[in-house]
Amino acid sequence: MIEVVNQEIGFNKVFKDFNETKCRYRVAKGSAGSGKSVNVAMDYILKLSDPYYKGANLLVLRKTEDTNRDSTFAELEAAIIKIFGASYYQNIWLIRRNPLMMECRTTGSRIIFRGMYDERQREKIKSITVKVGKLVWIWLEEATEFEESDIDILDDRLRGDLNEINPNLYYQMTFTFNPVSASHWIKAKFFDVEDEDYFTHHSTYLDNRFIDDAYHKRMMRRKERDPDGYRVYGLGDWGELGGLILTNGEIKNFNITPDNFDSMTIGQDFGYNHADAILTLGFKDGDVYVCNEIYVYEKDTSEIISLAEGKLDKNLIMWCDSAEPDRIQMWKRAGYYRAQGVTKTPFQQAKPMAGANKKSYINSQIDWLKQRKIYIHPSCINTIKEIQQWKWKKDKETNQYIDEPVDIFDDAMAALRYGCTSQMQQRTSILEVL
Ligand SMILES: Nc1ncnc2c1ncn2[C@@H]1O[C@H](COP(=O)(O)OP(=O)(O)OP(=O)(O)O)[C@@H](O)[C@H]1O
Ligand SMILES: [Mg+2]
Numbered sequence: 001m002i003e004v005v006n007q008e009i010g011f012n013k014v015f016k017d018f019n020e021t022k023c024r025y026r027v028a029k030g031s032a033g034s035g036k037s038v039n040v041a042m043d044y045i046l047k048l049s050d051p052y053y054k055g056a057n058l059l060v061l062r063k064t065e066d067t068n069r070d071s072t073f074a075e076l077e078a079a080i081i082k083i084f085g086a087s088y089y090q091n092i093w094l095i096r097r098n099p100l101m102m103e104c105r106t107t108g109s110r111i112i113f114r115g116m117y118d119e120r121q122r123e124k125i126k127s128i129t130v131k132v133g134k135l136v137w138i139w140l141e142e143a144t145e146f147e148e149s150d151i152d153i154l155d156d157r158l159r160g161d162l163n164e165i166n167p168n169l170y171y172q173m174t175f176t177f178n179p180v181s182a183s184h185w186i187k188a189k190f191f192d193v194e195d196e197d198y199f200t201h202h203s204t205y206l207d208n209r210f211i212d213d214a215y216h217k218r219m220m221r222r223k224e225r226d227p228d229g230y231r232v233y234g235l236g237d238w239g240e241l242g243g244l245i246l247t248n249g250e251i252k253n254f255n256i257t258p259d260n261f262d263s264m265t266i267g268q269d270f271g272y273n274h275a276d277a278i279l280t281l282g283f284k285d286g287d288v289y290v291c292n293e294i295y296v297y298e299k300d301t302s303e304i305i306s307l308a309e310g311k312l313d314k315n316l317i318m319w320c321d322s323a324e325p326d327r328i329q330m331w332k333r334a335g336y337y338r339a340q341g342v343t344k345t346p347f348q349q350a351k352p353m354a355g356a357n358k359k360s361y362i363n364s365q366i367d368w369l370k371q372r373k374i375y376i377h378p379s380c381i382n383t384i385k386e387i388q389q390w391k392w393k394k395d396k397e398t399n400q401y402i403d404e405p406v407d408i409f410d411d412a413m414a415a416l417r418y419g420c421t422s423q424m425q426q427r428t429s430i431l432e433v434l
Contacts (some may be wrong), residue, residue, distance in 0.1 A: 044111070054133065268418065269412075
């Protein structure tokens with residue numbers, strides 16, 4: 001057995017059978033924060049470091065290759081450090097960032113990171129080579145992003161006799177995801193059919209002993225305000241895909257330096273129990289680029305200002321939620337001299353509208369956002385999560401969507417709306433001239 005330096009590491013009990021199964025497909029659906037990603041990362045690091053599985057190699061996939069860096073790669077790196085200790089892990093694992101790759105120095109096992117976004121990325125999967133042994137394990141993180149045809153390509157990779165390499169090896173694909181839609185192919189393929197090759201699993205944040213009280217409270221708020229979202233992200237039950245507000249977002253790796261854009265701004269939605277979300281936005285040819293994000297819970301303004309040092313450009317306009325002028329003042333004093341509150345009126349109106357309600361204000365911004373492409377840098381993992389979940393409310397009686405956004409887990413979306421204020425105003429003034 002391998003020598004684990006850190007004796008503190010622990011698994012959540014709910015994953016015991018999941019970690020032990022040798023079924024070809026092990027499929028973990030679960031709520032947000034149920035511990036799926038951390039569990040799979042720790043499970044694989046332990047196995048790949050263990051001479052018992054010598055010859056095993058792991059392919060880690062996100063639909064978009066670049067999103068690996070801040071999700072699966074970061075998770076696996078954290079698992080290595082936790083298991084072997086910060087001062088010792090480099091003796092056991094070699095970690096390369098460019099391109100992403102990990103190699104266990106004792107077993108020779110490798111972890112390779114790829115995507116399946118387009119033909120080019122799919123082709124790269126066919127040509128993967130390993131140093132020792134064979135590719136035997138594949139982890140599809142956020143598996144609902146994949147298409148069923150992607151699985152056929154991967155299945156082709158996991159073939160051939162393993163006995164000659166090491167009789168302890170077995171082929172396996174691991175799926176982790178939130179069950180966003182009952183009409184998803186993953187449900188039909190793995191959950192609606194009994195097959196001895198399938199091991200399906202369910203977990204919720206309540207199974208995760210490492211979740212703190214604040215997370216529980218946020219979930220309870222979501223249960224109240226967004227019952228549909230709570231079903232998926234709180235209970236880990238199959239939900240439905242409809243009602244998404246912004247479907248024009250695209251995760252894309254792009255150069256975030258200022259020369260790349262016509263203009264740039266910052267948007268901030270203040271929060272403490274909710275997230276405080278700050279986005280740097282770039283604008284080019286009418287499209288919006290989300291370049292970086294700060295997304296933190298339960299931090300004072302001064303702590304957030306420290307976090308922002310070196311990450312945010314103090315010369316940019318920072319559009320903030322106008323409800324908290326004291327916090328805007330603190331940002332100004334910290335050198336963000338162009339920090340200012342947004343005026344919450346529908347921007348198409350030349351003058352603030354008497355009795356303008358919050359709903360038409362937000363809806364006018366949504367209309368504006370819908371008319372362009374929103375490119376999101378892969379490092380903005382919380383913005384990506386929010387845009388994929390931000391939905392219209394449902395009328396309780398008719399069960400139809402209404403034109404009012406669900407007002408929870410929308411902090412990055414608020415920062416996005418605020419951050420576009422200058423661009424929205426430009427359009428208003430053109431309309432006024434006309
Ligand atoms: N075995 C563990 N040891 C220590 N902390 C853990 C463990 N499992 C989970 N956690 C904590 O719980 C948090 C949520 O876990 P994780 O990110 O794995 O959830 P998830 O099921 O992947 O959520 P999502 O569906 O949102 O991706 C982690 O950020 C970590 O702080
Ligand atoms: Mg996860």
